Amino acid sequence: MPDSRREQILDALVTHFKGMATPTYTFVPGSTGVVRRRLMDADRKKEYMLSILDVEEDKVALIRQFDCALHVELEFWALVSVSDDPPSKMNQFLADLQKSYRKTIVSGGALESLVENIVEVRNEVDTESEHDRQLSGMLVLDVRYRHALDDPSAFN
Numbered sequence: 384m385p386d387s388r389r390e391q392i393l394d395a396l397v398t399h400f401k402g403m404a405t406p407t408y409t410f411v412p413g414s415t416g417v418v419r420r421r422l423m424d425a426d427r428k429k430e431y432m433l434s435i436l437d438v439e440e441d442k443v444a445l446i447r448q449f450d451c452a453l454h455v456e457l458e459f460w461a462l463v464s465v466s467d468d469p470p471s472k473m474n475q476f477l478a479d480l481q482k483s484y485r486k487t488i489v490s491g492g493a494l495e496s497l498v499e500n501i502v503e504v505r506n507e508v509d510t511e512s513e514h515d516r517q518l519s520g521m522l523v524l525d526v527r528y529r530h531a532l533d534d535p536s537a538f539n
Contacts, residue, residue, distance in 0.1 A: 387535040388497060388528055389437065389453060393419065395493040396435050396455070396484075403483055410461065410476040422460055427517065433480075434458040444532065453526040454504075457484070461518045473508050473518045480522055481506075499527040 386394070401417045403410065412431040419435055426432045434457070441452040457480055463472050481503060487494040488501055501524050508520035531537040 388530045388538065389440070389451070389535065391536075392453065392494060392497050392526060392528060393435060393437055393455070395487065395497065399487050399493045400433055400435065400457075400483065403479070408479040408483065409472070410459065410479040412459075422458055427460055427462075429460075430462050432460040445529075448529045448531055448538070451528050451530065453528065455524045455526055457522040457524065459520055459522075463516055463518060465516055469515055469518055473520060476518065477506060477508060477520055477522070484522070484524060497528060499529065501526050 397417050397419060400412060401414045403412065405411055410431055410433075412433045416429060416431050417433045417435065418426070421436065422432055422434045426434075436456045436458070437453055438456055439454045441454075443450045459476060459480060461472070461476055463469055484501055484503075486492055488498055489495065494501070503522055504525045505523040506521065509518070529538055
């Protein structure tokens with residue numbers, strides 16, 4: 384049986400974010416900096432990390448299909464130089480992720496055929512002080528998609 388549409392969406396997000404590159408983006412986690420688990424202490428020694436977690440899903444049964452709202456957390460971490468102006472850098476990283484996830488649903492995007500829409504419902508950022516080199520934050524996305532009533536890997 385093929386992967387569920389939910390799993391296909393999450394795999395496509397991982398692949399997409401691993402491909403973030405300069406000069407388009409300043410937040411560049413690379414192929415080893417994107418994970419599908421909570422970030423651990425060892426991860427916080429790297430320059431950039433991104434965690435992609437599916438935390439809950441709301442469903443409404445329609446005729447022959449479910450309308451799904453998958454809540455996905457994008458938790459990011461970065462280690463920057465104090466001379467980088469950490470609060471400004473944090474906002475740039477947040478903007479990078481916001482621009483990037485929207486590109487997945489446009490024509491030719493990784494999720495174009497899998498999702499109806501992706502909407503950011505909340506974000507948060509954390510810098511302890513203006514001299515803090517460790518930046519972290521989160522975007523919470525509402526990923527709208529549909530699947531068949533009797534098969535989560537199919538769409539009618």
